[in-house]
Amino acid sequence: MSRILIVEDEAIIRSALRRLLERHDYHVSEAGSVAEALAQDPQRFDLVISDLRLPGDPGTELIGHAAPVPVLIMTSYASMRSAVEALKLGAVDYVAKPFDHDELLETVSRVLHQQAVHSAEPPDITEPGGKAQPMIGNCTAMQLVYTRIRKTAPADVTVLIQGESGTGKELVARAIHQQSKRDRAPLICVNCAAIPETLIESELFGHEKGAFTGASSARTGLVEAADGGTLFLDEIGELPLDAQARLLRVLQEGEIRKIGSVETRHVDVRLIAATHRDLRALSKTGEFRLDLYYRLNVMQIDLPPLRDRDEDVLTIADALLEKACTRHDRDGLRLSRAARREIRDYPWPGNVRELENALERGVILAEGHLIHPDDLGLAPLTTRPSSPTPTSGSGHQASATGGMASGEEGTESSEEDLSLEDYFQHFVLEHQDQMSETELAHKLGISRKSLWERRQRLGIPRKKSPRRRTG
Structure with a gap:
């Protein structure tokens, strides 16, 4: 208050x-x-x-x-x-x-x-066996995330984290757990998409000996292992309906029952769920229980995609580069000016995870003390994949911040688009040597992602800079 x-x-x-x-x-x-x-x-x-x-x-x-x-x-x-x-x-x-x-x-x-x-200050996160480090990024969208973490963590309510793949949903879950009253209890992280459907119930809720073929001994489930602490279910949209029904009972009654058992056990678990899918849309197609969605969505945190965090991209890149250099014993490596421009202008459909992989590749391939664009191995602009566009049945969402999908950005009619084609082509070709992609997009009054998509649609390649090995 x-x-x-x-x-x-x-x-x-x-x-x-x-x-x-x-x-x-x-x-x-x-x-x-x-x-x-x-x-x-x-x-x-x-x-x-x-x-x-x-x-x-x-x-x-x-x-x-x-x-x-x-x-x-x-x-x-x-x-x-x-x-x-x-x-x-x-x-x-x-x-x-x-x-x-x-x-x-x-x-x-x-x-x-x-x-x-x-x-709002970035919360500190302690990685397993590591020291506490703050989350990276100070853009407005991330400031909202930090504020929501700070307010949500001590409240001990269920949290739903939404965001594209690679945006750092598990980091947010760790931050909430470590700032909560349960910080001394375990945080159990489960990727629902990584466990076979036939095993997911056994993994989550445990089983008794002889409950099914191969159950040679009793097993404690991950929900029970998180008793007193926090259970983080990543990609909860992939959870089968039977497992959803069991999870709903955990949230409603605080009870679990192992497979093959007639006894129920009480558990005190805080649930944090994450997804890149639209759970409400999945509920309309019968793929996700609507009552479970309402139970999960007590508090929601939307993570922005990396392409919407212009001012944070290079800061994140520098931090990830330092870690990669330490892992590979390549102290002193840094990004060339051309590589920094490439990182700044690239749309990063794979978000922070893709950026981390590109920098890891750059550290391994770099010769000398500079990492150049070729070392990063990013796809050429004309063949770069676009971010997933949601369809009515896919359940994918446009962005973690509730933004419009790529096809909706600008909401321009085809007639309006055609009338501006000549001007767009002329302007881009005339100014791309002197302006960055961000500056071009600003002058045209569109987003950088929209500029990239128009280049592809109209067949306007990005002019390559002369290949000079200079910083």
Whole structure:
């Protein structure tokens, strides 16, 4: 629950504002002047809402004392010039009195959301047998992921992580577990797609001796092994329907029954599930239980694909390169300028996993102290595969952030596309020597992925840079 401090000398306005905010689940404190506000330590709050004109010091005095807590200034319509001055002094925004309730609530919600996003720090993750290292990336989409992890981890609720293959869903699951109250208990990770359908129930729920052919001894299932801790089920969309029914009982009743047993056992397990598929769509085709989907989707975390994390790509590449150099004893290797451009402009349909493999390849093949584009082994632009496009029956989703599929991006009609063909070709051919793919896309008003797809559709190859072995 967000904590808000209201600083207003008129008791009627202060009281009305408090009731309004408390009805919307905010925890509210009051002050009648800057001095009273300072006595309550404004840095303890998530937001300060202050009138501009107060007895004694003006409300803008709180901006410096409250920092980094945002200060929202209230002012009358007759004092708009003063409100602008307050913004220059560092106020996060202003609302005019008499204010509209919906507008005020919307402003408060927006400011608090922005504050939570900007203050979100990457969570530390301890790999098995390794030291704690923070997750990599500071783009807006990942800031939202960090915020959701921070809020979700201690809540001990079921979590559904959605994202394309290779985006780091298991890392998010580890971060949630390690920041939860179960961090001293085991985290059991299971890839549902990697276990044969005939064995999945036995693996998850265990079996008694003689329960089926080959069951020469009793076996404890992975759900029971995670008792007291966290069970991470990756690619849960691949789970057979019979196993789904058993898992639903675990979530509803906290009970399991081994194959071949008549006894039920109580388990205390937090479930984190992950998928690259649209489970709701799968439920419509009968491939996934809708009641299980609702049980899983208490909290949802959407992981963005690497192509939507422009500012993070090179940062991630540098971190992965350092690890690859350590593994292969190739200290001192670095990426050439051309290789960095290639990494920045490539759409990475395989996401972080594909980037990691390319860098591993580069470390092995590099001669000298530089890794060049040829060492990375990336497919030429004209033959690079596009990201999976969802169809009505496939259940694949467009992106982890709920974005549009490649064919939907821009939603341009064929007539509009044809009318722009000549201009597009002329512009790209004329400027591609001087501009990067990102700059070209920005000038054309489209995404870099859309630029790549149009190149392929219109047969416009990307101009190759002269092959020079320089950094």
